[in-house]
Amino acid sequence: MNSPIAILSSWLREHYRQFAEVSTLDLIVRLTMIFLLVKPMNLWYLQVPVTLLCILGLASPRAGRSPVVWFLLAYFLLARVVIFWDVVDNHIYLLGYWALALACALALAESRTAISVSAHLLLGLAFLFSVLWKGVLSPDFVSGEFFRYTLLSDRRFHDFVLLFGALSPQEYASNQGELRQLARTGEPITLIESARLVLLAQISTWWTLVHEAFIAVAFLGKRVAWLSKVRHAALVSFAWITYPFATVVGFGWLLMILGIAQCEPELKRTRLLYLATLLVIFVHQFVPWTTALTETVTAGWSPTNPPS
Numbered sequence: 001m002n003s004p005i006a007i008l009s010s011w012l013r014e015h016y017r018q019f020a021e022v023s024t025l026d027l028i029v030r031l032t033m034i035f036l037l038v039k040p041m042n043l044w045y046l047q048v049p050v051t052l053l054c055i056l057g058l059a060s061p062r063a064g065r066s067p068v069v070w071f072l073l074a075y076f077l078l079a080r081v082v083i084f085w086d087v088v089d090n091h092i093y094l095l096g097y098w099a100l101a102l103a104c105a106l107a108l109a110e111s112r113t114a115i116s117v118s119a120h121l122l123l124g125l126a127f128l129f130s131v132l133w134k135g136v137l138s139p140d141f142v143s144g145e146f147f148r149y150t151l152l153s154d155r156r157f158h159d160f161v162l163l164f165g166a167l168s169p170q171e172y173a174s175n176q177g178e179l180r181q182l183a184r185t186g187e188p189i190t191l192i193e194s195a196r197l198v199l200l201a202q203i204s205t206w207w208t209l210v211h212e213a214f215i216a217v218a219f220l221g222k223r224v225a226w227l228s229k230v231r232h233a234a235l236v237s238f239a240w241i242t243y244p245f246a247t248v249v250g251f252g253w254l255l256m257i258l259g260i261a262q263c264e265p266e267l268k269r270t271r272l273l274y275l276a277t278l279l280v281i282f283v284h285q286f287v288p289w290t291t292a293l294t295e296t297v298t299a300g301w302s303p304t305n306p307p308s
Contacts, residue, residue, distance in 0.1 A: 023112075024112065024260060024261065024263055024265070024271065025065070025111060025112050025115065026061065026064070026065075027260060027271070027275075028102075028115070028257055028260055028261045029057065029064045029065060029102070030058060030064065031253075031257050031260070031278070032098070032099070032102070032257055033054040033057045033058050033064065034054075034058070035095075035250075035253050035254065035257065036050055036051075036054050036073065036077075036095075037051060037054050037055075037058075039250055041076070041080055042080065042084065043080070043083070046076050046079060046080055049072070049076055050073060050076050050077070053069055053072055053073055054073075056069065057069055065106055065111075066106065067103050067104070067106040067107040070099055070100075070102045070103035070106055071100075071103040073099045073103075074096060074099035074100040074102075074103050077092070077095055077096040077099050078096040078099075078100070080092060080096075081093055081096050089248075089250065089251075090251070091248070091250045091251040091254050092250075094122065094126055094251075094254060095250075095254055097122060098118075098119075098122060098254065098257075098258065101115070101118035101119070101122065102115065102118075104118075105118055115261050116261055116262050118261075119258040119259075119261035119262050120219055120262055121219075121220075122258055123215070123219045123235070123255070123258045123259070123262075124215075124216050124218075124219035124220035125216075125220070127212045127213075127215045127216035127219070128216040128220065130212050130216075131209060131212050131213045131216055134146075134208065134209060134212075135209050135213075141205065142205065142209075144198070144201045144202045144205045146205070147200075147201035147202075147204045147205050148193070148197070148198060148201040151165060151197065151200065151201060151204075152172075152175050152179070152191055152193070152197075153175075153179055155176075156245070156246055156247050156248075157245060157246065158172065158291075158294070159245060159288075159290040159291055159293070159294040160245040160246075160290075161197065161200075162294045162297075162298050163290075163293070163294055163297060163298075164196070164200055165194060165196055165197040165200050166194040166195075166196035166197060167192065167193075167194055167197060168298070169298050171192045174192060175191050175192055178190065178191055179191075211234070211237075211238055211241075212238075214234055215231070215234045215235055215238060218230060218231035218234050219231050219235075231262075232259060232262075232263075232267075232270050232273075232274075235255065235259050236259070236273055236274065236277055238255075239252055239255060239256060239277050239281065240277065240280075243281045243284070244284060244289075244290055245290060247284060247285060249281055249282060249284075249285050252277075252278070252281040253278055253281055253282060256274045256275070256277050256278035256281070257278070259274045260274045260275065
């Protein structure tokens with residue numbers, strides 16, 4: 001009788017072979033449509049047609065590869081951008097461009113090549129413009145002020161701040177109360193900071209700028225051979241470092257899809273790594289392991305017994 005380990009190993013090998021046989025084109029079409037199904041569109045008259053088109057595309061591989069279907073999806077996604085242009089998340093813009101790129105590529109004979117080039121450019125330009133905005137056009141970002149405020153005000157960084165910022169849960173809660181008072185009254189407030197938090201803001205600032213600049217160069221500088229070889233590692237490492245704490249699931253998922261789109265047929269393990277990363281990002285919103293870790297680590301902390 002085979003052992004449980006042998007059975008599991010056989011099951012994994014069989015499913016890996018099945019995954020390896022799926023074309024990159026079919027994989028990114030399916031992943032993008034699944035992404036559209038699980039992310040709400042805010043308005044029912046946009047959500048309904050997008051949902052129906054995605055169900056059709058997932059049920060029928062031919063429909064999934066139809067440029068007409070993707071032009072319609074791009075229309076509804078970009079309509080959302082136009083309607084909510086002042087408040088829509090950045091990744092919704094990128095998602096609209098990606099749907100339009102898929103529509104155009106699927107209308108061409110060399111669809112696979114066109115999609116790879118489109119994903120390459122979208123990734124490189126997205127990170128390039130991000131660096132230009134943060135590093136050139138936003139003095140408050142370069143100075144570290146942006147992260148100093150964001151770490152204290154954005155609840156998505158709660159776990160990150162408590163684990164690494166040398167603040168107790170009570171001090172963090174006090175800051176949240178001060179920020180609510182600011183929103184109500186507009187009067188000056190006093191926020192609790194630590195020297196480590198200020199240092200953490202500076203490290204986060206420069207790590208973000210350097211890592212994003214490197215990814216931009218790695219994806220746009222294809223003629224430099226060694227950059228081409230490390231671009232996948234740079235993008236995956238960015239996701240693993242960023243998205244456990246900055247839980248922007250939509251952006252993380254979309255970046256991984258764009259990464260998969262550039263995987264040549266021989267890069268099966270790299271494609272699997274992108275997919276695993278995508279799943280980890282998605283699962284984290286339902287299984288917040290960083291929150292459990294934070295609660296365990298910070299148990300017993302107080303303003304008089306701060307983290308060391």
